[in-house]
Amino acid sequence: MSRRSQRGKMWATKLLNLDIRTAQEKRVMNLHELEEIRLEAYDNSRIYKEITKAFHDKKIRHKDLKAGDKVLLFNSKLRIFPGKLKSRWLGPFEIKEVLPYGAVTLLGKSKNEFTVNGQRVKKYMANESTEV
Incomplete structure (x- = not known):
C-alpha cells in the first residue's frame, strides 16, 4: 500500500469520526427510535389478537344443554x-x-x-x- 493512499484513508477516517459525542448521541437516538417501533409493533399485535378473538367468539354458538334434555x-x-x-x-x-x-x-x-x-x-x- 502506498504512503499516499494510507494518508487518504486516515484523513477520511478522521473526517467521519471527527466528533465522537455527536455519533454517540445519534446512536442513542436510533436505539430509542427502535424501542418505540418495537413497542408500537407489540401494541398492534395485541390489538389484532383482541379483534380476531372477538370475531371468532362472535361466531361461536353456545349450546344450552341441561339434564333431562x-x-x-x-x-x-x-x-x-x-x-x-x-x-x-x-x-x-x-x-x-x-x-x-x-x-x-x-x-x-x-x-x-x-x-x-x-x-x-x-x-x-x-x-x-x-x-x-
Missing part, C-alpha cells in the same frame, strides 16, 4: 362409508349430567350411560305430542 349424537364413523341416505345422527338420547369443560353424560335406550364431547351433540327438536 333430549339430544342427537353425531356418528363420526360414518364418514368412511356414509351410505346414500343414512343419517349421521343417532338418537335421541337423554342427558343425565352436563360435566365441566363441555363433556356430557348421556343415557341410552337401555339406560346405559356414556360420556361424550358436548360438541358431538345437538338438541333434539321434536314435538312431544308426536313421540310414541
